[in-house]
Amino acid sequence: MKTLAQAARPLLADFLSTIVFAALTALKVDVMIAASAAAAVGVGQVIVLKVRGRPIGALQWLSLVLVVTSGAASLFTHDPRFVMAKPSVVCFAVAFAMLQRGWMLRYMPPIARGRADDLMVVFGYVWAALMALTGVLNLAVAVAFPQHWAAFLAIFPLSAKGALFAIQYLTIRHVVRRRLAAPAGLAAAEA
Numbered sequence: 671m672k673t674l675a676q677a678a679r680p681l682l683a684d685f686l687s688t689i690v691f692a693a694l695t696a697l698k699v700d701v702m703i704a705a706s707a708a709a710a711v712g713v714g715q716v717i718v719l720k721v722r723g724r725p726i727g728a729l730q731w732l733s734l735v736l737v738v739t740s741g742a743a744s745l746f747t748h749d750p751r752f753v754m755a756k757p758s759v760v761c762f763a764v765a766f767a768m769l770q771r772g773w774m775l776r777y778m779p780p781i782a783r784g785r786a787d788d789l790m791v792v793f794g795y796v797w798a799a800l801m802a803l804t805g806v807l808n809l810a811v812a813v814a815f816p817q818h819w820a821a822f823l824a825i826f827p828l829s830a831k832g833a834l835f836a837i838q839y840l841t842i843r844h845v846v847r848r849r850l851a852a853p854a855g856l857a858a859a860e861a
Contacts (some may be wrong), residue, residue, distance in 0.1 A: 683730070685760075687712035687737040691753050696820035701750040708753060709741035732763065754812035754819050757827075761805030768798035785849045786842050793838045800834055
């Protein structure tokens with residue numbers, strides 16, 4: 671559980687401004703206040719990292735640029751959909767990065783290495799497709815159903831990723847067990 675929390679911390683930090691905007695929007699806070707608060711959180715995060723002398727990752731910079739520009743566009747047009755579109759841009763960028771062949775291989779446990787590499791490559795592309803789909807659906811909901819956007823953001827991305835993780839885990843586990851047992855079965859049949 672500690673490892674999961676350590677892995678999730680940077681991701682939560684990268685999306686904190688979007689989370690603030692979504693939460694305030696769900697609480698029916700005025701769009702101008704929600705967009706301003708989200709932009710302030712994004713700028714505040716970068717300032718804190720700079721003061722502490724910590725590196726600012728590419729996704730953090732992207733998040734800041736997106737929240738400030740989309741927040742400004744929302745303020746000038748009085749349209750919250752600019753901020754609502756921010757997660758789509760991030761999803762598309764992540765999906766594009768996930769198109770690199772074999773990117774998931776480094777996440778394999780030692781017992782699975784060399785036994786399920788082919789499946790991990792395929793799942794890497796499935797993850798890229800899921801991220802792209804999430805980006806498309808986020809845009810669709812933001813444009814067509816902005817009143818339901820906060821609920822969509824709270825439910826779909828996490829649920830879809832959780833389901834895909836479970837499918838991948840169970841599939842890889844099953845295949846690795848089968849492949850581990852195969853040489854023993856062949857040896858017994860030959861004897």
